[in-house]
Amino acid sequence: MNETARAAIVTGVAGDVEIRSYDLPRPGPGEFVLEVELCGMCGTDAHIYRGRLDSVRFPALLGHEIVGRLTALGEGVRADHAGRPVEVGDRVGVFPALSCGRCYECTVRRRPGSCPDRRPSYGFASPADRPPYLTGGFATHLYASNAGTVFYRTGLEPAVAVLQEPLSVALHGLERSRVGIGSTVVVQGVGAIGLMAVVAARAAGAARVVAVGGPPARLELAAALGADEVVDIDRVPDPARRAHAVRDALGESRGADAVIGTAGSPAAFTEAIGLVADGGTLAELGNFTDRGTVPFNPFSDLLKRDITIAGVYGAGPDMQRRYHSALTLLRRGGLPFDQVVSHRVPLSGARRALEALGGDYRLDDREIVKLAIDPHA
Known part of the structure; x- marks a missing residue:
């Protein structure tokens, strides 16, 4: 030493x-x-x-x-x-x-x-x-x-x-979002945790995964790690048009069963709420530090739509279990983890x-x- x-x-x-x-x-x-x-x-x-x-x-x-x-x-x-x-x-x-x-x-x-x-x-x-x-x-x-x-x-x-630590955070988000076999999933943000959320969604049995973010190199890797479709926020900068593009990519006009928010901005959080199908779940991982507040209507944004918003802070409860599960997934291989x-x-x-x-x-x-x-x- x-x-x-x-x-x-x-x-x-x-x-x-x-x-x-x-x-x-x-x-x-x-x-x-x-x-x-x-x-x-x-x-x-x-x-x-x-x-x-x-x-x-x-x-x-x-x-x-x-x-x-x-x-x-x-x-x-x-x-x-x-x-x-x-x-x-x-x-x-x-x-x-x-x-x-x-x-x-x-x-x-x-x-x-x-x-x-x-x-x-x-x-x-x-x-x-x-x-x-x-x-x-x-x-x-x-x-x-x-x-x-x-x-x-x-x-x-x-x-x-x-990648073990960011994947453990993504696994926390997947658990909170209740993704399972046949779920439709939007992963918002394609940094390391967003990319790992794509991996975790596939491992959980999601039927369709759409990744939203940029730049192009990250979106290409998201596809290689299991995203069925990607939406480039630079090519579709308008949030309303982007919401339509995401729904088209999902093949679901109603939105996604689960949205995993990893982008880390208040504006992205507001946009994510609009991508959740009625009865679905938004698991927010990205706003890990205080970036400010958003306008929010408890009736029209939450209750009327019967959605769940889950706050996901790091690897969360049972963090050691998730950390071990992340290592198990990485050991299984079969994906271009070495390119992340x-x-x-x-x-x-x-x-x-x-x-x-x-x-x-x-x-x-x-x-x-x-x-x-x-x-x-």
Whole structure:
């Protein structure tokens, strides 16, 4: 194990990203140190960078979609969360959320996100100028400083294994939307979580899946991952015309049984309500940070149409189960998962990547499908 580690630290809201060095800690009981091979960068990271998540204070070390190899194990760390033996050198995926696993919220209500002893998730712990350091994935190493950190050994390539966290979020959305055999589904937004929602909808038995979003590279991949039709928001910019295009793609003038909203804007949420068939469900995943409010009529938008609106916050209750299910789906293969990560960015390029993800979705003259930090590039 190297004696020092490097990390890309966001110094302030939309501010500089500095590469800082830290001494590698020696893990205590229940802890471990991981050499990060790849860490996904998602829209949440871009929102945090813009100061849209009040719980994260700066300077901050971001990155919560973490895959790497174990370099040091503390006392008692002998197996992953599925009970499979682990040793130094094994590749693992790390689930970012941390809860006690013993309290009423964890064991009875099965809502670890509401655990009173919940600690800041990896990639969300702050500030980064005080210990414990190395608590996010935009670094050469992760210090898993909390006993009970959920992780799974995997033989998948890093570019596929890094999809485990976004797929677990998509699975939460599919469960809340009640998608089943024969369902018609609209996936609104084709970032990493939207693409994974297409995969999850197919795995759940959906009969027809329509993906709505852009840019074209993401829509092409959505089709390769299982979408029957795609609707490009740039080619159909008017929401009313777009709604007609989506219904034509569904082959259903009434709308979809389920809409999975991953686009992450209030306007998109309003549009999604109009795409749900009467009696259907909108599962909203995308507005993970506060982007503002929308006009809403409880009678005409909700009750009269007998629809369900389900809020989906991250991987949600039973998050560990979904994380494991995501790994199972990725291991099954048969889909071009290895094409989802379009850009591998070194630590020195973290700010440029965050700006692009919150801007025009282009980096190095190519459309972004999925960004990932490669700390050893």
